[in-house]
Amino acid sequence: MSSFQSQKPNMLLDVCNLKVHLAVDGKTVRAVDGVDFAVAPGEVVGIVGESGSGKSTLARAIIQLMPNVAIAELSGTIRFNDADLMTASGTVLRRLRRQNGFSMIFQDPLGYLNPTQKVGRQIAEALDNSDDNRVLALLHEVGLPKPHQVARSYPHELSGGMRQRVMIAIALASEPALLFADEPTTSLDATVQRQVLDTLRRLHKSRGMAIAIITHDLGVIAELCDRVYVMRGGKAVESGTVVDVFETPQHPYTAELIRLSTRHLQVAQQGAQRAAP
Amino acid sequence: MARFILMRLMHSIPLLIAIIALILLMLQLIPGDPVQAMVGDYPVSPAFREAITKQYHLDDPFPTRLLSYFTNLVQGDFGYSYQFQRPVLDLILTHAPRTILLTVTGFAFAIPVGILIGLISGTTPNRRTDHLVTTASLLVYAIPSFWLGQILVLGLSVKLGWFPTQGMQPMISRAQGFDWFLERVHYIALPALAFAVHEGTRFARIMRASVIDTLSQGYIMTARAKGLSRSSIIRKHVLRNSSLPLVTIAGYAFGTALGGAVLLETVFAWPGLGLLFVQAVRMRDNMTVVAVVIFAAIAIILINLIVDVLYALLDPRIRSRA
Structure with missing residues (x-):
């Protein structure tokens, strides 16, 4: 059976047996090692795992945005709508990135925004017709006050939360069907994290786009996602609906992750009780 | 500002x-x-x-x-x-424009060529073009400019007779208008070439390193994620950001060169500040020596100031701090 036949119906993204092996200092690192992954239209899917588990590499390999590293093996199939991303030409990939395909927001918005260009210009660049009103509408949509002022600012003149919203505005410019969010709240303060998560939730509802969130924070998964993939050592050790995975984890690693996460919560609650008069 | x-x-x-x-x-x-x-x-x-x-x-x-x-x-x-x-002051005012002319001509070639070679090399790191360009530019850079100047004189002037060997103009000339211009170009070609080759290869090496560094930045990943073509990423995101270190290096080199490229001016008998300086030192003409040094110091101070202003114009982060 060819891998194309194994494509699940109605899936926006369907990844089968994806392997990304990197060549690092003469050794092969199996960053992603035979992962199956799928996202339905309008679904919010989480990918959770510790640092180095391969979750970011998985996302970048899917949208063909690998950093400049030596790749020892890259195999499997990636279907996005009708396109086979593994064999897609540069032109096809660029078209998908520019219009109704997929986009990505990154962990560190300061490093991922050009320091020498104004924010408005960087958003306009992602639009097919660089229309100022569209730029302002996008800034407004991601919940930034005074869009005119923000558009004229340079990234270093904005706060961390504002920069992440600008990243989201850039990602939304192409009206993507699927948005990858790579640790979108990790570099932010707790209150700003909440605002960015609320923004993502609101955008998901208003636009109906699918979102794949990569995080190490189970709280984010519990709050936003319909389904979750748990990754460890380049493999997806468990996947399922958030409720199923959280209530009856099948893999010991998932159980441990949940136990540690709840333990943090309990410690915090105990601390709060002790501090209370 | x-x-x-x-x-x-x-x-x-x-x-x-x-x-x-x-x-x-x-x-x-x-x-x-x-x-x-x-x-x-x-x-x-x-x-x-x-x-x-x-x-x-x-x-x-x-x-x-x-x-x-x-x-x-x-x-x-x-x-x-x-x-x-x-x-x-009369001596300085006569000699300085000649040095400025030589320096500006050299830089007018060295900077664009350096940027172009650095871009080509830096955007194809570790490929055949890059290896070729890197090795060639290192080799050429290792040649001292005065020696390169002598080789150029021996080859292109003495042997082939294409260019004059020395000086900045013929002893007697009746050329006017465009002919006069061509005559001067003929004289400045070799010293400017020797100057440009040396500085250009240096700029190319700096630009290459800077381009490679820029390409590894997160905002290049964002630009790729936006679906921009490779050429537009290089034009809009790589070129300006990679040029920042070059502004410092080129500015410093320019300021130093304005003080007189002593060896090069001696090799080509180019009657600029460098040659004047050598003659003044030989004759213990202290007043002239001090004046050339003052001119060089003012040139370096002014060029450094221009570099700082340019840097602030190119990088808004520095502008904010200033």
Whole structure:
């Protein structure tokens, strides 16, 4: 059976047996090692795992945005709508990135925004017709006050939360069907994290786009996602609906992750009780 | 910005005073007799020595001479060169434009060529083109410019006769208009080429490293995620950001070169400040030596200021801090 036949119906993204092996200092690192992954239209899917588990590499390999590293093996199939991303030409990939395909927001918005260009210009660049009103509408949509002022600012003149919203505005410019969010709240303060998560939730509802969130924070998964993939050592050790995975984890690693996460919560609650008069 | 420029100019005044005092002190310390140097190998009569010593205050204490030099300087008097029999300011004003012409011509080729080679090399790192370009530019950079100049003279001037060997113009010329321009181009071609090759390969190496660094930045990943083509990523995101280190290096090199490319001007007998400086040192013409150093110092200070302003224009983060 060819891998194309194994494509699940109605899936926006369907990844089968994806392997990304990197060549690092003469050794092969199996960053992603035979992962199956799928996202339905309008679904919010989480990918959770510790640092180095391969979750970011998985996302970048899917949208063909690998950093400049030596790749020892890259195999499997990636279907996005009708396109086979593994064999897609540069032109096809660029078209998908520019219009109704997929986009990505990154962990560190300061490093991922050009320091020498104004924010408005960087958003306009992602639009097919660089229309100022569209730029302002996008800034407004991601919940930034005074869009005119923000558009004229340079990234270093904005706060961390504002920069992440600008990243989201850039990602939304192409009206993507699927948005990858790579640790979108990790570099932010707790209150700003909440605002960015609320923004993502609101955008998901208003636009109906699918979102794949990569995080190490189970709280984010519990709050936003319909389904979750748990990754460890380049493999997806468990996947399922958030409720199923959280209530009856099948893999010991998932159980441990949940136990540690709840333990943090309990410690915090105990601390709060002790501090209370 | 105006305040920043004014502050920088104010800061450069004590720096300039220190440089002038230092060069005068160094000239005081080096051995040799200026009166003897003035007359060459002939014996100096005591009467002549006394007259000259009195005329130029040679036996005044150093602080007195320093003070009188500064007093004259603020009145625009750089002294009189008894070797060239001309006011020093006159000498500087004659020679400086020639050095500026050579430097500007050299840089006009070195900068774009350096940027282009660095871009080609940096955007294809570790491929065949890059290896070829990197090796070739390292080899050429390793050649001292005065030696390269001599090789160019031997090959293109002496052997092939395509270019004049020395100088900046023919002894006698009736050329006018465009012919006059072509004649000058003919003379400046080789020294400018020797200059441009050396600086251009240096700029190419700096640009290559900077392009590779820029390409590894997160915002390049964002640009790719936006679906921009490779050429538009290079044009819009790589070129400007990679040029920032080059502005510093090129600015510094430009400032230094304005002080006179001593070796190159000597090889090509290009009558600029470098050659004037060498002649003045040989003849112990202290007034001229000090004036060339002052000109070089002012050039470096001004160019550094321009570099800082350019940097602020190119990088808004620095603008905010300024």
